[in-house]
Structures are given as structure tokens and as C-alpha cells.
Amino acid sequence: MSAGPNNLLAASLVEKDKNGDTLWTWTYPSVDEGLRELLLRKTCLAEKDSNEIVPFSFGHFGRMWYYVLTVAAGDSEPLAQVTHFTVIVHAKDFNPEKYQHLASILAETYRTTGNAARLLENYLSVVTRGVCSGVGDIEDFAVKSYDVRKAYIASSIKDVIQQLGIEAILVYTALLLKKRVAVYHPDIQQLLNIVRALPTLVWHRQNWSIVYPHVHLVEDELEDLASTSSYVAGFTDSSVESHANLYDVFVNVAGGAITVAPHAKEAFGMGKIHKDIATRMVQCSEDEDMTDQAMIKEIALKTKDLINNLKSLAVEDEETGEPVVTPDALRGRKLTPAMENFLYHLASAEGLVKF
Known part of the structure; x- marks a missing residue:
């Protein structure tokens, strides 16, 4: 698959007919056989005897995110032989709400027309202009309306x-x-x-x-x-x-x-720092007046303090002049073995250890 603008990679369509057979009906621009097999596994239509429908799911494989929307064909005349179908949107970025919106437009377009060419029109409109028109009660779609920080x-x-x-x-x-x-x-x-x-x-x-x-x-x-x-x-x-x-x-x-x-x-190995952060996390989760954003900020501040304290233990590398945390520097602080070990692992994760 080749990447286009707006992080879209491809769109695909899978149908389940009244005989219980699942068919990969359409893709643009292309999906290789191995990826097709994986994505069929991710649709709730793949299990022949299962009646459980998962309306929307998403996943990550390699450098691709996939967003899977499944709907009932209902009384759609163009899809008289189909019970359910799935629209899969393939993209480079994580943003479930954005791609659920786009997949909903593609799905309703197909449910009402039965024409994959109409899906292609909408897909290409997003690729070239970053927008496509809504269908029925579904609002117009615009890439710029979706901030990834809201998805986080x-x-x-x-x-x-x-x-x-x-x-x-x-x-x-x-x-x-x-x-x-x-x-x-x-x-x-x-x-x-x-x-x-x-x-x-x-x-x-x-x-x-x-x-x-x-x-x-x-x-x-x-x-x-x-x-x-x-x-x-x-x-x-x-x-x-x-x-x-x-x-x-x-x-x-x-x-x-x-x-x-x-x-x-x-x-x-747990120490006082862990206990303090754990206690604060639970307190925040039980505070009815605290929003998720406020809780994220609270934890982030605790983490920032922890990393800043770690950086204060760093020494200058003789070769590069960069700050590094060494086992000797940690031992010199007379920490507990558990805390010393934890801080060294954290220094490694934060790129403060020289290898």
C-alpha cells in the first residue's frame, strides 16, 4: 500500500451473505494477501457461526493502524443478499474517533447505494481535499476537525x-x-x-x-x-x-x-516514591471533582519531578560532555538497592545511560 496525504493508506469492504459466507469485496488502492488475512481475522464477520457483532474496533500492525466498522445491511434493497458488512479504513495515525466518523460515512454510502464506486469517491475526496460530505444524519467529515491530543x-x-x-x-x-x-x-x-x-x-x-x-x-x-x-x-x-x-x-x-x-x-522493586505516586493516583481516581485531564496532569507532574531528580544525579560524560547516570553516581547517594536499581532502569529508558 502506498501512503497518500492525510495519513490514509487504503479502504476495504467485507461482506457476509445470507449463506453465512464472508467475502472480501473491494479494496482501494490495494492490500496484500497476508494483511488481508489478518484484517479478516479482526472483523467480527469472520466467525461463521458467531452472531456477535462488534460495531467498531481498531488495531495496530507494523506501521499501520486499522479501523473496523461493521453494520447491518438491514432493509437495503441494493444489498438484499447481504446480512452485514464491514468497512476497514487503513491509516498511518492513531485516531479512532476520526476514522470511525469516516468509516461511518463510507458504510452508510454503501448501505444506501450498494455501489463501491461511491465509496471510492468519498475516499479520494478525503485524500485530495481532506474532506467529504456526510450522508443522512452523519455530519460532513474534515481531517482538520480532529486533534490527535483529543484522541489520546x-x-x-x-x-x-x-x-x-x-x-x-x-x-x-x-x-x-x-x-x-x-x-x-x-x-x-x-x-x-x-x-x-x-x-x-x-x-x-x-x-x-x-x-x-x-x-x-x-x-x-x-x-x-x-x-x-x-x-x-x-x-x-x-x-x-x-x-x-x-x-x-x-x-x-x-x-x-x-x-x-x-x-x-x-x-x-518498590520504594517510597512508588508508594507516594500510587497513593496519589488512587486519590485522584476517587476524587469525583477531578477530571481525567487534571488527573493526567497530576501524574505528569509527579513523573516530571521524578525525572528531574534523576537528572540531578547525572554526571558529565568525559567523551561527549552529555549528562549521564552511572551506577557509581547512584551508589554514591546511598539509596536502597531497590531504588538504585529502579533509577538506573529509568535512566536507561530516558536515554541517560551510556552504552
């Missing part, structure tokens, strides 16, 4: 912390140290909301490329995960817990448990 905070981190409680500090620490976090929840909609909210805990990075919202335990997706050393990955398959090679921290939201993998425990 669209899911409630307060709700997530309320669910995880004091142990949320383990997730915060994992993200801060650029570790691998696996999140399990059987409900895909709840899973997506939780996973997309977690990077707000390390707001100073504003990096949502670490998010893999819904991963299947299949070879191509696990290879994609293995290609990066730090991520937040979501799973609806509970057997992921037995795959300890996939994570440093495992979050079972439904079971209310967070587990640090044995191989990662060295980096998760």
Missing part, C-alpha cells in the same frame, strides 16, 4: 485506575521503564478503552505507537510484537497469561490482578 485522552484513565486500584503503580512503572505490558479482558470494547488509556500515565512521551489494542495469539501478530521492545498489548484470549515470554507485566482486568513476570521482577 478520549478514554478515561480515572476509570482504569479505579478498576486496578493501588496495583496500578506496577503498570505505571512498566510504562515508565519501557517494559512490555499485556492486558487481558474478555470484552473487546472494554479492552480497547483500557489499553488506549494507559499511555496517558507517561504523558511526557505522548507515544501511542506502543499500543497494540487487540492481538490474536497467531504467528504473524506475535512476530510483529516481538519486533518492538516496549508495548501495551490487549488480548481477549485468557490463555495469554501462560505466554510469559510476551510480557513483563500481565494485567487481568476482569480478574482484578496484576502480575510481574519472574524474569522482570528485578526492575520492579
